[in-house]
Amino acid sequence: MTVTRFAPSPTGYLHVGNLRTALFNYLIARKAGGQFILRLDDTDPERSKPEFADGIRQDLEWLGLTWDREEKQSARLDRYADAADKLRAAGRFYEAWETPAELDLKRKKQLNMGHPPVYDRAALALSDAQKEALRAERGAGVWRFKLDQERIEWEDGILGPISIDAASVSDPVLIRTDGQVLYTLASVVDDTDMGITHVVRGSDHVTNTATQIQIMAALGFAPPSFAHHSLLTGPQGEGLSKRLGSLALRDLRAAGVEPMALLSHMARIGSSQPVEIVGSLDELADGFDLSQFGSAPTKYDVDDLKPLTARYLHGLPVEAVADDLAAAGVPAEKASDFWRVARENIETRADIAGWWTLFSQGAEPLVDPENRDFVAEAFALLPEPPYGPETWGEWTAAVKEATGRKGKDLFMPLRHAVTGRRRGPEMADVMPLLQTKPKL
Ligand code: GLU
Numbered sequence: 001m002t003v004t005r006f007a008p009s010p011t012g013y014l015h016v017g018n019l020r021t022a023l024f025n026y027l028i029a030r031k032a033g034g035q036f037i038l039r040l041d042d043t044d045p046e047r048s049k050p051e052f053a054d055g056i057r058q059d060l061e062w063l064g065l066t067w068d069r070e071e072k073q074s075a076r077l078d079r080y081a082d083a084a085d086k087l088r089a090a091g092r093f094y095e096a097w098e099t100p101a102e103l104d105l106k107r108k109k110q111l112n113m114g115h116p117p118v119y120d121r122a123a124l125a126l127s128d129a130q131k132e133a134l135r136a137e138r139g140a141g142v143w144r145f146k147l148d149q150e151r152i153e154w155e156d157g158i159l160g161p162i163s164i165d166a167a168s169v170s171d172p173v174l175i176r177t178d179g180q181v182l183y184t185l186a187s188v189v190d191d192t193d194m195g196i197t198h199v200v201r202g203s204d205h206v207t208n209t210a211t212q213i214q215i216m217a218a219l220g221f222a223p224p225s226f227a228h229h230s231l232l233t234g235p236q237g238e239g240l241s242k243r244l245g246s247l248a249l250r251d252l253r254a255a256g257v258e259p260m261a262l263l264s265h266m267a268r269i270g271s272s273q274p275v276e277i278v279g280s281l282d283e284l285a286d287g288f289d290l291s292q293f294g295s296a297p298t299k300y301d302v303d304d305l306k307p308l309t310a311r312y313l314h315g316l317p318v319e320a321v322a323d324d325l326a327a328a329g330v331p332a333e334k335a336s337d338f339w340r341v342a343r344e345n346i347e348t349r350a351d352i353a354g355w356w357t358l359f360s361q362g363a364e365p366l367v368d369p370e371n372r373d374f375v376a377e378a379f380a381l382l383p384e385p386p387y388g389p390e391t392w393g394e395w396t397a398a399v400k401e402a403t404g405r406k407g408k409d410l411f412m413p414l415r416h417a418v419t420g421r422r423r424g425p426e427m428a429d430v431m432p433l434l435q436t437k438p439k440l
Contacts, residue, residue: 001032001033001034001035001195001197002028002029002032002033002034002035002197002198003029003034003035003036003037003194003195003196003197003198004025004026004028004029004034004035004036004037004196004197004198004199004200005025005036005037005038005039005071005190005191005194005196005199006021006022006025006026006036006037006038006039006060006065006067007039007040007041007187007190007201008022008040008041008056009040009041009042009044009047009048009183010040010041010042010048010049010050010052010053010055010056011044011047011048011049011052012052013052013055013056013059013248013249013250014055014056014059014060014248014249015247015248015249016232016240016247016249016252016266016300016302017202017231017232017240017247018249019063019249019262019266020202020229020232020266021200021201021202021229022060022065023063023065023263023266023267024200024227024229024288024290025198025199025200026065026281026285027267027281027284027285027288028198028200028288028290030281030282030285031285031286031288034197035068035069036065036066036067036068037067037068037069037070037071037194037196038056038057038060038067038069038070038071039070039071039072039073039190039194040053040056040070040071040072040073040074041073041183041186041187042072042073042074043073043074043077043180043181043182043183043186044180045074045180048074053072055250058250059249059250059253062249062253062259063249063259063262063263064259064263064281065281071190071194073183073186073190076186076189076190076193077181079189079190079193080181080185080186080189081181083185083188083189083219084143084174084175084181084185086218086219087145087174087215087218087219090218091146092145092146092218093143093144093145093146093174094123094124094143094144094146094171095123095131095135095140095141095142095143095144096119096122096123096141096142096143096144096173097123097134097135097138097141097142098122098123099138103119106119106120116168117170118167118168118169118170119144119170119171121146121171123141123144124146139177140177140178140179141177142173142175142176142177143173143174143175144171144172144173144174145171145172145174145184145185145211145214145215145218146171147166147167147169147171147172147211147214148166148214149165149166149167150166151163151164151165151166152164152165152166152210152211152213152214154209154213154223154226155225156226156227156228157198157200157225157226157227157290157291158200158227158228158229158230158290158291158293158294158295159203159206159227159228159295162206162210164206164207164210166210166211166214169207169210169211172184172208172211174215184208184211184212184215185215187212188212188215188216188219188221189219191224192216192219192221192222196224197224197225198224198225198226198227199224199225199226199227200226200227200228200229200290201228201229202228202229202230202231203228203229203230203231203295204231205228206228209226209228227290229270229293229298230270230293230294230295230296230297230298231297231298232297232298232299232300233297233298233299233300234299234300234301235299235300235301235303237297237299240300247302252302252305255348256309256347256348256349256350257305257306257309257348258308258309258312258313258348258349260277260278260279260280260312261277261305261308261309261311261312262305262308263281263284264276264277264278264284264308264312265304265305265308267284267287267288269298269299269300270293270294270296270298271289271292271293271294272292272294273287273289273292275308277308277311277312277315279315306347309347309348310346310347310348313343313346313347313348313349314343314344314346316343318335318336318339318340321339321343321349321352322335324349324352325338325339325352325356327353328352328353328356328357329353329356329360330352330356334433337432337433338355338356338359338433340429341425341426341429341430341433342355342356342425344425345423345424345425358419358420358421359430359433359434359435360435360436361435361436362434362436362437362438362439363418363419363420363421363438364420365416365417365418365420365438365439365440366416366417366419366420366421366422367413367416367417367440368413368416371413371417372440374403374405374413375413375414375417375440376440377399377402377403378395378399378403378413378414378417379417379437379438379439379440381395381398381399381402382395382437382438383437384437385434385435385436385437386432387431387432387434388431388432389428389429389431389432391428391431391432392427392428392430392431393428395431396410396411396414399414411427414427415427417438417440418430418431418434418438
């Protein structure tokens with residue numbers, strides 16, 4: 001069975017970059033009829049916060065990305081300790097005492113001499129007596145995984161064949177001096193224990209994957225399939241990291257972005273398939289194909305979501321907005337007519353209320369000074385509601401007769417005066433929805 005997971009750290013709110021990872025893993029699981037797990041990577045007790053975990057769940061729920069099971073790393077520390085013992089027993093784990101400043105100095109020296117800044121494994125050469133002395137002087141060290149210095153290879157679901165020389169990678173620290181197990185090890189144990197078959201994550205994790213493949217092998221685990229999607233950039237190719245704060249999913253929600261517009265966009269950008277607005281996650285899953293994605297950074301423009309949201313809303317049947325119409329005060333018997341007339345003019349659901357206010361209470365008329373007398377004369381020729389589909393034609397014919405105006409000079413000032421807006425639906429459709437006679 002296909003099992004995937006989305007593994008955010010609850011140290012902040014989700015943003016569009018996280019969403020790409022969540023969505024891909026979700027779609028792979030759903031398309032295969034498998035399972036999708038939400039895993040909270042909360043091994044850092046200082047930075048992990050319950051409110052962020054709640055925020056992550058709310059954002060996923062808003063998008064309809066339902067998970068079959070939730071796991072959290074902080075509840076699995078025993079499993080990681082067991083794995084660490086196994087690595088020690090296998091001779092693949094060693095303690096090291098360099099301080100961050102010492103490591104920094106080593107890196108600088110290596111770079112100066114034109115060497116890659118890879119950890120020099122000085123700790124491996126320590127005698128037992130030297131280790132004892134360091135432990136007495138500095139306390140517990142970090143624990144590093146001893147990489148086998150060979151090429152690490154895998155067939156990446158997006159990047160294709162990958163081959164990384166382990167000698168170009170520092171032996172990863174898996175346990176900090178304070179005993180905290182780091183993600184690199186925890187994730188390996190989780191992915192294996194939870195039967196994860198496919199891991200999709202950002203291409204910033206490629207080196208992690210290389211080391212994790214070796215850690216898995218050292219623990220006797222079989223690796224899942226890996227795929228690394230490209231990272232998002234801004235519209236000009238600029239890094240998104242600085243703007244991610246403004247790309248939080250909760251802010252997009254507050255701005256009225258529709259989940260299906262966002263999801264349809266995210267499931268396609270960076271792939272060779274065009275963006276199409278679809279109506280459901282099932283439809284997205286059916287058409288999802290990881291092999292269509294490229295390795296080049298993917299341009300992402302938050303402004304694209306506005307027209308996509310509008311397009312999505314324009315295509316919705318009235319039943320899909322029944323709650324929004326009711327909340328805006330649209331009577332049930334007027335809902336169909338209202339939605340037919342108003343929907344093309346709506347950019348977000350929040351606009352619904354404004355159109356209903358206009359129809360039910362009348363607009364603040366928009367009248368250029370030179371048209372004041374004309375509009376006053378025209379309004380005098382308009383009877384009280386109710387109006388029908390013929391009202392606009394009859395009224396404008398009478399106004400034309402009385403004033404001699406025609407064409408744009410006749411229609412535009414009346415549209416502006418009745419609706420208070422420069423643009424909008426066909427006036428013949430607007431009139432029957434008006435509940436009060438327009439006033440100047
Ligand atoms: N917590 C990790 C992250 O957010 C998970 C990476 C992974 O999917 O393995 O980067």
